[in-house]
Amino acid sequence: MARLELDSVTKRFGDGPDAVVAVDDVNVDIADGEFLVLVGPSGCGKSTTLRMVAGLETVTDGEVRLDGTRINERGPAERDIAMVFQSYALYPHMTVRGNMRFGLEESTDLDDEAIDERVEETAAMLDITELLDRKPGALSGGQRQRVALGRAIVREPAAFLMDEPLSNLDAKLRSQMRTELQQLQNDLDTTTVYVTHDQTEAMTMGDRIAILDAGELQQVATPLEAYHRPANRFVAGFIGEPSMNFVETTVEDGALTAGEGLVYPLAGDAADAVAGASAVTLGVRPEDVRVSADGDPADVASEHVFDATVDVVEPMGNENVVHLTLPNGPDLTATVDGLRQIADGTDARVGIPAKAIHLFDRDSGEALHNRSLDDAEMDAPNV
């Protein structure tokens, strides 16, 4: 039961002009029982942020608060948090029971019986009772993962910190554990900070996601909000797979121009958003790009339809990823239904619906305009 606040948290390694800023002025407010996912590419500072919360790194500037109390100066033992490591960090010389008991023995005054009871309970919850007397070396990757979770859960901490806990599992087990972990977090209702570089995990698991890049917080939002209303170009490109198409354009007479092949007239809100701007990046998600082999795609205004050549088709089963080239224009990626037949090298007509486009300032990367969600049945973003 805890609310975790990061207030202008900064981490610098080294001193003076050589200092490396790993985390730069990060503000996140994590509500009690919330599942927050910290996501970003390698080296973006997400693990450092987590380690500062854990007390394994000192905080250079700013404040980490747990339930309103500053915990910057407390050691990891005094923070009432539990952490799951990427490598699991199980103690190899202890049995699973020993591993799970260790934290309780070191951090609480519980007597042996109470500790045993807690361990048995947690083991039953995670379905690892039959592993209790084995050593970590005799467990499979998935079992170790469960034990590592058990070791954190058994302590009943105020907050869980998880550092890429699923990245050492194979794909199938990972998606299974993803669901299980969410279920578990729902049942326990413990505040959780989860670090990952995998945007699928971020999208599927988090109540909210915090996207970091180069130590700076880009956006904190619900997964759908980050997907549909990215705050900037980085978030738009990072969230979603295959990632969003970006076309560098200039604004000429109320239309976006990228070479001769693409002239995209704007109207309404979008036109207002680019008023005064000259260099704009047009973004559109692959699933919004309409591809038609014969005639213009329906439901796209004719001025937003272009000629294109199909370069490569990657069949995924449920969908085809189609890589397209516009003559004298940019390359685009589109996803279409898996049952549609599209051959490499054929000509097609490509439509970019006006209500699906995102516009970003080319210099700052800030979003100028996001797609309209008139047709979406989506809960209003709860920010």
Add this chain to the structure above:
Amino acid sequence: MLGGLFGRSERDPDDAESDGEQRSRPGGEQRLRTDGGATASASAGTDASILTRLRRSEFVESIPFWGPPAVLVGIFVYGAVAWNLVISLIGWDGLGQPEYTDFSLAAYEQLLVDPSFTSAFWNTLILLLVFTVLSLAVGLLLAILIDRGIRFENTFRTIYLLPMSLSFVVTAIFWAWMYNPRIGLINTALRGVGLDVLTTAWLSNPDVKLFAIIFALMWQFSGYCMVVYLAGLRAIPRDQYEAARIDGASTLRVYLRVIIPQLGASTMSAAVVLMVFALKAFDFLFVLFGVNPGQSADILSVMMYRVAFDRLQWSYGAAVATVLFAMALSVIGPYLYAQYRRGEL
């Protein structure tokens, strides 16, 4: 059949996997040959095929590689050990030639009633245990201190390891000066801080003699323990420390409960080296005391030399050597067995 027998008997079970690949090639050839020969000389071919198999067996083929060293080690190590055992049984004294006629256990019976053997035996055991335990403890402490990311880490590591590289003759003389009752550094330092009561003739006082030697040897060997432990500590991932800290353990408890228990393999290999050294710690004492360190510091290796080469009681000396050999075996044996159990042999 014979070839197959040889090939199998020689092979170590652990090597079977790696051998399998190499074996399949000659095996395939072999099958071709025997198939070809089977129709032509089915009855007359038995002798020839045994020869062929002998020639083709891996055992015979590999003899040039392991044969010469095996013969040399067999003669000069195991042969010498066996000869020593024989000499201990024949009651050979003085300058004459040994006569291999009467065999008796007289030398061993003499050992049991000889007070100087009893004291040397106990001194050897004390040296073995105290020296090993102290060196391991100091080495572990140094390794942990150095592993905590201190400044000038490499320099300290070199300084601690340096005594190991010195000859025992050098360190023995060096420590003789250190322990000198009048001008030695240790007594001078003790007097300097007003602890005159503690000053003593370190290498003459029978109460402290053995421990003075143990301390000097520890100084020389704890650096080695440090290096072994440091390698063990470096193999433990950082997140073990972090996980234990988050689990609420203090630094001391992290080491006691999580880190040191994982150093079992390091402890074992360092302990075996130290114990075997302690058993044959001859040169250090010989340089300090000659053949007669006195009852309080006498150890079996010195006694063995004294009895054999000073008093020319060859058989008695050989009996002492056999006891030392048995003690060394009892140190090495369990270690080898443990290694075997872990599949490292």
